Amino acid sequence: MSAAIPQDGGRAGTLALTAAGVVVFAFAPMILRAAVGGTAPYWIDVLNTVGLYTMLALSLNVILGHAGMFHMGHAAFFAVGAYTTAILNLTFGWSIISTMPAAALAAGLLAAVVAWPIIHLRGDYLLIVTIGIVEIVRIALTNDVFGLTGGPNGLVGIARPKIFGFPVVRPQHFFYFIWTMVALSVLLFHWLENSRFGRALKFIKEDTLAAENIGVNTTGHKLMAFVVGAAWAGVAGTIFASRMRTISPESFNFSESVLLFTIVILGGKGNQKGVILGSFLVMGLPELFRSFQDKRLLVFGAALVVMMIFRPEGLLPSRASRFRLPAPWKERYGGGSPPAGRPGADGGGTGGHDAAGGNLAAGVNDAGGGNLAPGGDDAGGGAA
């Protein structure tokens, strides 16, 4: 899962942009310090939160965007990861990094167990069941299940991670740690999307019946997507636990799940860039709106509605077809309908909005915003 990703010829520009983005990000703390002076640590911490939610949203994207399962209970797996790390670290003295695989395993295992009976449920029924799961997990944590979770108080005093002996303490340390993990997530899920497994998922999402008929194991693939997404959310839980140093059930409630769901749909489900942009907006805007004081969430809610009306398929919709297909196939299905359905009035001429989106992100972070919303690059592709 290194950077050796097959790219279309036309995407060399994107590659350059990505490289530029990586460079900008590498120096983001310094740039921020130069730009905003003393408040830089705060903005770095905002970026850290954005990064953490990007990780979570990318992992949800596998389930919601790629496999097309309406999953609104992702916070449950995030919670299991965080609690696994906390318990192993506090009770058994494991180092944070060594708890990471365990957190992934625990979250993945829970996902496998709970998803098994419900994986066949249709859209909205799955949605409420996943909400149910996140509530059950939260209630179990609150009731101090097995005497391990500390009840409503949660767990306190979790260690900070050490990477090759280097302690990760300050916001800028976490910045590199978290965003490296984000980059890793991007690579991992990009690879997954373009793997045989990812293509099968896409097929299942487009037409479950057809996929089944040609012998794709739809249940198995969906389950796998669920488990992979959940496990990665568990990893994010490890980072969350060690960054906050204290976790309690209220951090993993239903509204957390809703937030993640919103990020993926707002950004453009299935599209990694969109999901990253979504994280910037959903996690960043409430911070930007701080000066509105008690009106900040009001403004945020309105902004969500407005953004959705402008870009009903998400800010950066996923492309209809990204695979190199045999020519005759391409002729028949090539630019055809994106999964989201009718592109409506929004298909063309959206450059202006995109630029605006870029500006918004730029507000969060002068450095990162620009490269995350690379203009009309993706927008045009949606509706051919």
Add this chain to the structure above:
Amino acid sequence: MKKFLFGCLVLAALAATGPAGPAGAQGPIKIGVMAPVTGDWASEGQDMVRVVEILAAEVNAAGGVNGVPVVVEVADDSGTPKTAALAAQKLLTSQVVAVVGTYGSSVTEASQDIYDEGGVVQVATGSTKISLSGKGLPRFFRTCPRDDEQGRVLANNVKELGYKRAALVHDNTSYAKGLADEARAIFKEVGVEEVYFDAINPQDRDFTVSLTKIKAANPDVIVFTGYYPQAGLMLRQKRDLGFDVPMIGGDATNNTALIENAGREAAAGYLFVSPPALADMKTESADRLMLTYQEKYDAQPGSVWAVLAGDAFLVLVEAVRAVGPDSDKMAEWLKTGLNNYQGLSGTISFDEHGDRIGEVYRLYKVSDEGEFVMQ
């Protein structure tokens, strides 16, 4: 149209960020207030901010601190640990010397390390969880008492009032569970039998099921450690069930809205322990605050916690006045130099852990007229 709207949104976003303002060393003294201005505990947070802003205006009208004006910097923590971590970071980078807040214990917990590492004095106002102090954080203080003290006062009052069979009800929040556990332990010591112990869900409105179950356990008192909205509903539903047993609660029920919610008739006779209400503080500064608040907002602060935020602000101002805006010196001075300072809620001193010294709890009873009467 769409573009226009989007443009407005972008402008709003940019306007909201504002200039990053260089933090000069010679500027005004900045004191942060971290409070839940939005979210479930918004009413508490908004009151905290109002009280501190009124007091800050008073301080500034009197010439500031050693001639330097005080500026209050508000950061919303939404009552959640995650947002609190960001709010704390935000205040740190705004160059505050000290922070007032916040309300919930788990929210405070999430911000403690950040303030500690940032070298800022934090004075919590409603966070009563025991373990918050004694962590070896030299700059942490609180103006509210701890759960164990309240648990002791609560349990002892139950004993002294002659009750023998207690039903303990909490709401599974960190605060209420902690208090219930404390009371439970003391009940064992003093010989009050515990006949029921369970939680209600604070988001529910219907507690008749729990009440029916409690009734079946036949207690002679219900001890409820949760918050006033639920206490009010329980009192009312208890009366509707014809379940005539006294109820006693903790300081989170010290809110006049309790009477409105329960109705006078059902609330009459309800007992609770709490730091004194604003009207019973009988200090000069408290009386003044009552007047100003009434004038400005046509109401009284809903609870005692906002008043304790005011106290936190006042002791911080005193500390700056005594040793200047240096957080280490301020922390040291608060522990050693501050002796029986006359705050809003009475005299304030801190012990070596930053906990407030002295007995602050009083027993209150709701009169037939629906007033809180200090016993």
Add this chain to the structure above:
Amino acid sequence: MLDFDFFLQQLSNGLTRGSIYALIALGYTMVYGVMKLINFAHGELFTLGAYFGYALLVTRGIGASLGPPLAIGVTMIMVVGLTALAGHLLERVAYRPLRHSDRLAAVVSALGASIFLQNAIMLKWGAQYRAYGADLLPNVVFHIGGFNLPLVRVLVFVMAVAVMACLHLFIHRTRLGLAVRAAAIDQGAAKLMGIDVRRVIAVVFIIGPALGGLAGLLVGLYYGQINFNMGQLYGLKAFTAAIIGGIGNITGAMVGGMLLGLLEALGEGYVSSSWKDALTFVVLIMILVVRPTGLLPERVAEKL
């Protein structure tokens, strides 16, 4: 100790809660039936209804000036009208522009609208819990053996059942109701049959919120206490109820609501109140595992 009286008590507790859940669930299910949209802002419309009632009865004080029975009647009509209007506006602003888009886009728009409304209510009426005042409704309690039944509780139940009966008649006995049913089965075909689907959508977005608003008012009157974010929990529970019944099915919403109320009351009564919500969801999951589209599913399969 846990005898038959206790069981009766929980039964009545459950039915009261269930009535409220059912009324709210109807709003979810009607909107879903026609638009295939989970209206996440529905819980906030419910809250809005409670606050409209508060504004009329307490702030305007019509409870004191008109006398309780008349005041409550007037308030009920006004609240139903006002929430219907709010629901209609919500549809125009947040959902109509998205009618031809991906359904999930409308879900996020609904979530945004829900955040907006919740905070708008907080800013307008304050973050404190608000009380209706305890003296609006007569405090009459029937004692039947060891079992207590407050009159208000009977009224809430009767009210809810009456409203649901009317709705049932409307859906099954009127032309407009027929149009609603047709649009729920297949919007395209309904359009071809000359049904004005836009009008149908407008209708469900008036009836649904109106019922939600009424439920809000009943909560205010019965429990006496409202706050700005109460719609979250009630919304979630009612949505659960709608799903249990089979979303899109109107009878299903009523059955699901009552069932959920009973489930909660019995779970709380016989197991533990700390675990009751978890228990409810476990039962929900079990129901869906056995019957993947709820107890009374929609007639036609949803197009994915």
